[in-house]
Amino acid sequence: MHLRPVSLVLFIVAGLVTTTWRKGLQYVDPGATAWDEYDGPCDVRTSGHVDVGRRGVYTVTYSAADRSGNVAIAYRKVVVR
Numbered sequence: 205m206h207l208r209p210v211s212l213v214l215f216i217v218a219g220l221v222t223t224t225w226r227k228g229l230q231y232v233d234p235g236a237t238a239w240d241e242y243d244g245p246c247d248v249r250t251s252g253h254v255d256v257g258r259r260g261v262y263t264v265t266y267s268a269a270d271r272s273g274n275v276a277i278a279y280r281k282v283v284v285r
Contacts, residue, residue, distance in 0.1 A: 213246055213268050213276035214239045222281045231256050236278055238268035246270055254282045 218234035225231055231254045238246040252264040264280040 212241075213270050213274055214241075215248075215266060215268065215276055215278040217266065217278050217280060219280075221279070222283070224283045224285055225254065225256065227259055227284050228256060231282065231284075233264055233280070236266040236280075238266075238276060240270035240274070242272075243270045254284065256284055259284050 215236055215238050217236045233250065233254070235250065236248050238248050240246050246268040248266050248268045250264060250266055252262060254262040254264065260283075262282045262284065264282060266278045266280075267275060269275045
């Protein structure tokens, strides 16, 4: 059996992690990238919806896992005004 040291998946969230957006303007999320020290780049899943037609606070969630199953999650808060 080969054991590998536990590593963490590192997230880089593009842009601001909290942003204010004007109601009615199209929102395009700048995204995020994830990196693992052993596996290199990891696929990032994005979930959440920003309803630009309604004022409110919305959360976009990014998640990624390396080949060993280590999971990391990052968030972006979007305030629509």
